[in-house]
Amino acid sequence: MGELDVTALQRALRRFAEARDWEQFHAPKNLAAALSVEAAELLEIFQWLDEAQSRAVGPGHPLHERVAEEIADVQIYLLRLADKVGVDLDAAVRCKLARNEEKYPPEKARGNATKYDRL
Amino acid sequence: MGELDVTALQRALRRFAEARDWEQFHAPKNLAAALSVEAAELLEIFQWLDEAQSRAVGPGHPLHERVAEEIADVQIYLLRLADKVGVDLDAAVRCKLARNEEKYPPEKARGNATKYDRL
Amino acid sequence: MGELDVTALQRALRRFAEARDWEQFHAPKNLAAALSVEAAELLEIFQWLDEAQSRAVGPGHPLHERVAEEIADVQIYLLRLADKVGVDLDAAVRCKLARNEEKYPPEKARGNATKYDRL
Amino acid sequence: MGELDVTALQRALRRFAEARDWEQFHAPKNLAAALSVEAAELLEIFQWLDEAQSRAVGPGHPLHERVAEEIADVQIYLLRLADKVGVDLDAAVRCKLARNEEKYPPEKARGNATKYDRL
Structure with a gap:
């Protein structure tokens, strides 16, 4: 939905961190650790x-x-991390979507019985 | 960067899943489990x-x-999950940013010695 | 099974790390990060x-x-971490089992409809 | 420390679950999901x-x-999971320790500059 x-x-987010002197953390x-922790809080609900x-x-x-709030937390840390590592x-x-299209051709993936690495 | x-x-992503008959998964x-697994793969690098x-x-x-690819994986599952739960x-x-502004007033957060729940 | x-x-594990000069890591x-990553590899299977x-x-x-191997990885990092933090x-x-007995009295937990914080 | x-x-743990009719969960x-969530709660502290x-x-x-309690939670779910999957x-x-000894010979691991897959 939307953009x-x-x-x-x-x-x-940069300003938020700077105003609290949190860039050091x-x-x-x-x-990446914080992102992983938030993803677990989302999983915990389910x-x-x-x-x-x-x-x-x-x-x-x-x-x-509650789900919306945890999704937001994950998105926020992901935006922050992407910013910090450029x-x-x-x-x-x-780029990843294009790679997945190649990696999982529909006709092969359809009949695939091994249930791993599903996008 | 960008939008x-x-x-x-x-x-x-919906079409990708439908074309492979993966909506069932x-x-x-x-x-949420897959998102958490991807977040861990990102953490593993660090x-x-x-x-x-x-x-x-x-x-x-x-x-x-490698970091860019794992960030993309997390973003992809987050987009998918947000779509599925509306x-x-x-x-x-x-909404969460506004709540964080209230929860962590800069003047109080600055001198805060307990290093938890930092955004 | 067993002890x-x-x-x-x-x-x-201490000797293993020392012999490789890995105590520094x-x-x-x-x-704790590595433990979390291994737990995610276990979750990935399911x-x-x-x-x-x-x-x-x-x-x-x-x-x-594969499950046995990932369980072993989690146990190994847990042993190592417990050792390092004493x-x-x-x-x-x-101690936690005793606390859980108090926190979740059988008669109340039985009829509990909220499916959270289940041990 | 100890055994x-x-x-x-x-x-x-089996009796605990049975007394609360939680085996169904x-x-x-x-x-595996709960284990992963507890591992993240441990990581959160650090x-x-x-x-x-x-x-x-x-x-x-x-x-x-707090660290001791989260370590206990991870150990408890690991014991439970190992029991359920036999x-x-x-x-x-x-078995895993023996494999690691082979996989990471001390002389090679010592000089290793890539900091990955360290036990």
Whole structure:
């Protein structure tokens, strides 16, 4: 839905960190750890639900707001990390999508019984 | 840098999954697990580096391309998951940024010695 | 099944690290990151399986050996980390089990509909 | 330090789950997710510390108790998961240690500049 203004958001995050003197903590190593921790907090919401129950977590569901907040946390650390290591998010995603198209040709992937490395 | 065309990317990911008959695997629970696994692959690159070494991983660094690819993987699963649970990425991020501004007033956060929950 | 000789294993791991001059990398922070990465590699095996399929992964199953190896990796880093921070694994586990008994009285936990924080 | 009585602990965990009717939630897939979440909670304690600060987290340190509790949580889910998939923890660890001895000969590992896959 919509667009993510990466430039503006990364600038806002930079200012946020600078205003609190937190740039010293934002080494890529630490941001990667924090990103991983936030991804786990997102997973925690779903850990005891079965797949069908997890599919029901749309707008209006009691867990929806919490899911939205954890998704935001992951996105925020990802924007910050990409900024610190100089990765162009849009270019990196498009490059990976092209690679995935090659790696998983539809006709082969369809009948594939090994359930790994699914995008 | 630039913008992320969330609508277009989510549509592309939806088609990618449909063409391979992978929608059946993309329950939010599974996507949250996959997101967490990708975040760990990103962390793995930095795990034995010290903070200073991690700060050197910019464009041209031998690890830069690998970092870019793992960042893309995290972004891709995040786009997919947000699509499946009906979360507007941009709105969720802006909402969380506003909350963080309130939660961590610069003057208090500056002198803060406890190093937790840093954005 | 059986016992884990924590003292002997931690001594073996200490020698292993010393012989390779790896103690310099084994800061608790790094070991916690590595542990998290190994836990994700274990999760990766199950990420696209449904619960019933995951229940079938016992001895003889094609995924069993891989699961055993990832479980071992997690246990190894946990032994190493506990050694480095001076945590007595057995005491810590028994203390937590006692706390869980209090926190989740069977009669209340049984009828509990919220599926969170399940041990 | 000491020993971990795997048999007794796994039996206690089994009874704990049965008494609360939680066996239904303890599919290996869910336990692997929960293990990963607990490992992230452990990592969270260290995420903004530098390596030297993390090396100071021994007995008596203000963070020591919290670290001990999160280590216990990881160990508990690992015991539970190993029980459910029929993995002998001690045998799996010894097997992996032997493999690591072969994979990383001390003389080669010593001079190794690439900081990856360090045990």
